[in-house]
Amino acid sequence: MSDPTAAANGTLALIRTEIADARVEDIAISLGAPILTFDEAIDSTHGYFLAYRNGSLTLLDRQSLKKGGLTVDIAPRPGEQHSYPAPKKDLLAQAIGKKTETVVDATTGWAQDSLALFRMGYQVTSIERSPVMAALIRDGYQRLAQKDWVQRRELQPPNLLIGNAIRLLAGLPKTPECIYLDPMFPPKRKQSAATRKSMAVLRDILGDDLDRQQLFTAAWSATGKRVVVKSPDYAEPLGGKPSTVYSGKLLRYDVYLK
Ligand SMILES: C[S@@+](CC[C@H](N)C(=O)[O-])C[C@H]1O[C@@H](n2cnc3c(N)ncnc32)[C@H](O)[C@@H]1O
Numbered sequence: 001m002s003d004p005t006a007a008a009n010g011t012l013a014l015i016r017t018e019i020a021d022a023r024v025e026d027i028a029i030s031l032g033a034p035i036l037t038f039d040e041a042i043d044s045t046h047g048y049f050l051a052y053r054n055g056s057l058t059l060l061d062r063q064s065l066k067k068g069g070l071t072v073d074i075a076p077r078p079g080e081q082h083s084y085p086a087p088k089k090d091l092l093a094q095a096i097g098k099k100t101e102t103v104v105d106a107t108t109g110w111a112q113d114s115l116a117l118f119r120m121g122y123q124v125t126s127i128e129r130s131p132v133m134a135a136l137i138r139d140g141y142q143r144l145a146q147k148d149w150v151q152r153r154e155l156q157p158p159n160l161l162i163g164n165a166i167r168l169l170a171g172l173p174k175t176p177e178c179i180y181l182d183p184m185f186p187p188k189r190k191q192s193a194a195t196r197k198s199m200a201v202l203r204d205i206l207g208d209d210l211d212r213q214q215l216f217t218a219a220w221s222a223t224g225k226r227v228v229v230k231s232p233d234y235a236e237p238l239g240g241k242p243s244t245v246y247s248g249k250l251l252r253y254d255v256y257l258k
Contacts, residue, residue, distance in 0.1 A: 011205070012132060015041050015051035015060075024052065027135050041065060048205060050135065057139035059132070061201065070198050072111050072140025074147070076119060084149060085121030091246045093120055095228045095253035102176040105158075106165035106219060107183050107209070110198050111137050113230070114158050115144070117180075124158035125176065127165040130206055134162040166214050169222035179219040181238070182230040183209035212238060220256065227256045 014028040014035045027050060028035045041049055042065060049060040051069070058069035080086055088098045092113065096103055101123055105114040108126040110133075118124045128134045141157040144150055150157070161168050169179065186208050209215070216238040219227045229238045233250055242254035 011047040013041060013044060013046040013049055015049050017052060021052060023057075024050075027057075031131050031135065038065075048132075048201075050132070056143060057136055059136060059201065070110075070136075070201060072115075072136050072143075074115060074140050074144045077112070077116060080116070080119070084119065084153060084155075086116075086119045088120050090116075091248050091253055092116060092230075095244075095246045095255050096122065096178050096180065097226065100177045100225070102174070102224075103178045103180055104165075104169070104172065104176045104222075105180045105182075106169060106215065107181055108137055108160070109133060109182065109202055111140055111158075113180065113182060115140075118144075118158050125161060125172075126158045127161045127163070127168055129162070129164045131162065132205065133202070134160065166211065166218045169218045172222060175222070175224040177223070177225045178228060179223040179226075180228045180230075181212070181215060181219055183212035183215060185209075185212070185232050185235045188232065188234045223258065225258055229254045229256075 012031065012033050014024050014031075014033055016024055016035050016037055024035060033050075036044060047061060049065065051058055051060060053069060056071040058071050060069040064070075076082055076086065096117065103117055103122045104125045104127065105117065106127045108114050108128040111126060114124050114126040126137060128137055137160055141160060144157045184203060184206065216227065216229065220239060227239065230251060230253055231238065233247070233252055237254045239254070239256050243257040244255040246253040246255070
């Protein structure tokens with residue numbers, strides 16, 4: 001898939017709030033997207049908007065223009081222990097490996113996996129190629145850096161690299177022990193009502209990751225010890241028969257060991 005910026009095809013605009021915010025201008029310039037007032041946004045034909053709401057960069061569609069929207073959620077997942085490091089006990093941690101220290105998440109998206117890995121104490125590098133998603137992730141990581149528990153422990157939020165991982169993985173300064181992939185697979189049938197809004201929006205603005213096979217090949221060459229692929233239960237494994245599989249309800253983690 002080419003660089004899928006929603007701004008480039010005219011579907012995205014920034015919204016200016018009453019207080020002038022240099023951050024909005026910076027993002028608009030970097031995305032090549034226009035800046036609108038709220039009223040102009042309502043009257044426009046854009047499908048998506050970025051705006052600061054309650055201190056967070058928020059992605060809005062036309063339904064959420066007045067209220068709501070999506071941000072990179074930096075809070076622990078429901079049921080996750082609030083201690084640091086959180087215990088490495090879920091399927092993701094088992095797939096990544098409890099002794100693994102360095103992980104590159106090559107498909108960061110809403111950063112929920114990168115953030116869960118960070119809270120479990122892994123050293124995480126996040127890669128994202130969509131400039132819109134990268135702006136949202138950067139804002140999430142900046143909010144994370146302000147959190148009391150992060151500052152008290154002098155932790156650095158994950159390092160964010162923006163660009164196509166197929167290229168970036170070949171130039172990493174240090175070989176990571178694990179490369180984690182969660183590309184967008186085509187849905188089995190029509191998107192179910194249970195599909196989370198955040199993932200439905202991602203699919204709408206970015207489409208499926210049609211180059212996921214090349215991404216696996218790049219990850220396999222760049223990893224030190226393992227590649228982990230998160231996959232819907234119906235999809236063929238990306239890299240042939242995995243060394244180990246951790247299966248959940250509707251998804252599985254295919255682990256490829258070197
Ligand atoms: C299904 S989402 C990932 C969701 C993520 N695991 C989370 O916890 O929110 C896939 C994301 O990977 C990104 N992506 C896919 N292929 C990529 C590549 N080759 N390089 C960089 N980013 C990529 C897409 O732009 C999209 O944002």
